[in-house]
Amino acid sequence: MHHRSTPHHLAPAPAPAPAPVTVIVGGVAGGMSTATRLRRLDEDREILVLERSGAVSFANCGLPYHVSGVIPERAALELQDPARLAARFRIDARVRSEVVAIDRAARRVTVRPADGADYELGYDELVLSPGAAPRLPDRVAPDAPLHALRTLDDLDAVMVAVDGLPSGARAVVIGGGYIGVEMADNLHRRGLATTIVQRSSRLIGGLDPEMAAPLAEHVLERGLGLRFGNTVTAVEARRVVLDDGSVLPADLVIAAMGVVPESGLARAAGLEIGATGGIVVDDAHRTSDPAIYAIGDVAEKRDRVDGSARLVPLAGLANRHGRAVADAIAGRPSISASALGTAVIDVLSLTAASTGWSEEHARSRGIEVRVIHSHPLSHAGYFPGARPMSLKLVVDARTDRILGAQAVGTEGVARRIDVIATAMAADLAASALADLELAYAPQYGSAKDPVNMLGYIARNLADGEDATIQWHELDDAVADGAVLLDVRAAGQLAEGAIPGATWIPVEELRERADAYAGRRIVVHCRIGQGAHTAARLLASLGHDVVNLDGGYLTWRDGMRARAHEHAADATTADLRAA
């Protein structure tokens, strides 16, 4: 009785009273979380899930990895199927079933099955979880080898296309965000000569430029192509045309230009749509119609930092909010977390992760920030296998509140971002990171964990014990008359140097500092720690001194970011030389 296409309440028996009906539009992350949670809360309710594509509850985050064969079996991506959902949860899940209209007054939706006539379903509660659609280039020739990757159907099409290509065939990925980089990574593994075309001059938009720069360098080192500062104006049969008129040959083109909430159905039904294009919801995920909920990529989120509406297309939030909607429908208190937007990505074996706001975003909102860069090792340096990472913390200078964090490295990156995301969720101040008791043994971390160190630096800055300037503020400081002192150890100089810096090892600083009396001193070391000691010393000797935050390594990453900006119109070869 749960599989027929017309549920019983449309032709009700006189008695008993029919069970309430929940209709869910979209059967992947958010929708399926609602459905299964709701069944656990309410054994009697009728639960219908309508999915436009050919599969429910598939592993959408895993799709790119089947292209390369990292996930060899397509079946591994199918997490559930309608038969199992029916047997285990008595959920009526229908694939190839698009909801094309909502009649809010009558509380009915119109369903368009791929292989039959439209029909109507009544609902007591409607949950919209249709997701977001990939943006596509404006001009696409009919025979262009253009694909997006959203569903298993899309994946099947990409696999057919890729299987037909010889090794060394050329792929172009339009977009260098999360999906674009993952797709490029996997096409590259598959043996395709792959180029990413990116509108901006950095990969992964949520990272600040100096944090993103090593990702671009890494991608280039691995042999991928990068076109920064370009957009695609047309996709043709075997080539892509860029806005600067240049042409890239392309046997396969992937559109990963971001996504647009699929809010058309909601808009047509008169539900309120935000300026973001997402459906406006309240804290219980209710739309402007209290019988209709919206979750996942189609719905706006409330930013954790300032409460503003934003789109955060992340699977974790879709799942969590799907569960919260089930609670709300079942009459339970529904706890709605606002969105930090914690995310992580593997970029050809380099890990980048972030949570909350970037420095750039915070400054664009007019917030006075304290910014901390560090370059710790993943575990104690004396234990073999320690790997470097770059960490960044963005702090509200007025309140010591953590606004966001970013990390790039090979090991222990997600762990540190998770700790900071947890601290942010709990409203711990930046200085409080110093006191966290984190798991330490020499193969797992440091007695002072990288997160503790961020807290110590934050506390020093808050106490006025240390003052720093950022890599992008150095030129102005020098122009204003500051002298730049390099206090690295002799063995560290081979890495390169900041032009104009005078080298004085910390050990000689007490004796030689007098020469700079009356001038502002900017002191730098390799990563900022030795320079902190030097800055303390110089301050105690009466000097006006600031520490170059993150040291030479952050400055170098910043210069790389600038080079990427300058090369944004240039070719891959130019970028590589940068």
Add this chain to the structure above:
Amino acid sequence: MHHRSTPHHLAPAPAPAPAPVTVIVGGVAGGMSTATRLRRLDEDREILVLERSGAVSFANCGLPYHVSGVIPERAALELQDPARLAARFRIDARVRSEVVAIDRAARRVTVRPADGADYELGYDELVLSPGAAPRLPDRVAPDAPLHALRTLDDLDAVMVAVDGLPSGARAVVIGGGYIGVEMADNLHRRGLATTIVQRSSRLIGGLDPEMAAPLAEHVLERGLGLRFGNTVTAVEARRVVLDDGSVLPADLVIAAMGVVPESGLARAAGLEIGATGGIVVDDAHRTSDPAIYAIGDVAEKRDRVDGSARLVPLAGLANRHGRAVADAIAGRPSISASALGTAVIDVLSLTAASTGWSEEHARSRGIEVRVIHSHPLSHAGYFPGARPMSLKLVVDARTDRILGAQAVGTEGVARRIDVIATAMAADLAASALADLELAYAPQYGSAKDPVNMLGYIARNLADGEDATIQWHELDDAVADGAVLLDVRAAGQLAEGAIPGATWIPVEELRERADAYAGRRIVVHCRIGQGAHTAARLLASLGHDVVNLDGGYLTWRDGMRARAHEHAADATTADLRAA
């Protein structure tokens, strides 16, 4: 002037006024953190560090790994030396210098150098960071090959002993705590036939028995010997005698029976010593004499959960508190975090970590607890390389407060414990773990992270939506008339079964549950998740049902723990059969 053995204030010049003097007893984790931080805060102060052993600031947590050659170079363990500390920080660090007396009235200590006559040093502030001494067996023959491993001197002695042994020689490690297991691991890697003698029936005391049981199984599988329930009564020339009269041949014996705070100096000086044997300190780490501070393994910590005094011999706390003492001496607000005791250990490539209280400890304190076991994968199951782990959360049932957590696995273990330790530091409730936004991509985690899942379960329990019993409560429930239903999938049965359970797959439960009307039902699956769905279904059908927390896997670990208890007097062979 900073290297002479009699500082200037003992023979003061008429002017200028001498700088204040801080004397630090012990130059490893805590003491050295105080010294370097204090120099950064105060350029003028005289800072002396007196270290009894031959090295300051060595990597004590790394010592076991040099025995096996995992850390091949001894020099890697020497993080600082007196010459460098003098040049860089103007710290007067003196090795082989034991402080043998404190004259509190005169504010002087008596120093006994290994190669000279006693002398006195005056102080303005005295910092005691001498650490803790290894416990030793009562009866040790003069020619017994007994070693402890606390200092580089100890390490050198162990290396000489090990170098003189043929491969296959026999080692006995007395004690199965952190140090004992690490030593046994490294002696085993070195090729010695190694046996751990442990008083209790589990490795790593801070873990509950069912969490520790897999560690013992793992150690046995790797070929080490285990003697549970035994103590050592005598160490002789080539053998160890146990309390049950049995004898273990031993070419090398390591004492890892725990440590005793080295509070004798403080006690002799009349400072208050706690019931723990550690020096009593206030929140600013001050002893009963306000001019004397104590940090590290010699000092009591304040338990984060209930504020009680305890000993927590962890390097992270020693470093942090060393820094806090420097702040206090320099007149800065000194923030003293109480101690959760977060710890992690590698057990022959298995990772165990914990924070806060165990279930056992909480119950011993009379606290009504909710306990949650889970067996998640380290990342999304559909992405290759996902590894199982066991997680445990201990919650105060009255308040939903997190009391502690434990984890055992191969990947992602420290990360989850770090997140929970951060949540505890911020006083997040157990249910709030559900809403944390943690970094997710399929190779790094799950859209619902293992920590989120603990939060969901905690919330279900708090809301009364789910009720569970623990593995150690099952026998009583069945004795009281409950029926035990196994709702695993058919493919999961081969792993084993709980005796007396009736197998009904979830899909058949609706039809077959009537047979148990009127009886309490205990339902279990493999890890607890499918059984949760089953329990919800049965409850909605009117049954009195509880879920066996952690499912078959936790029950099996519990049975292993019981077998270890029963075999506690038995031989290694018996344990292996358990």
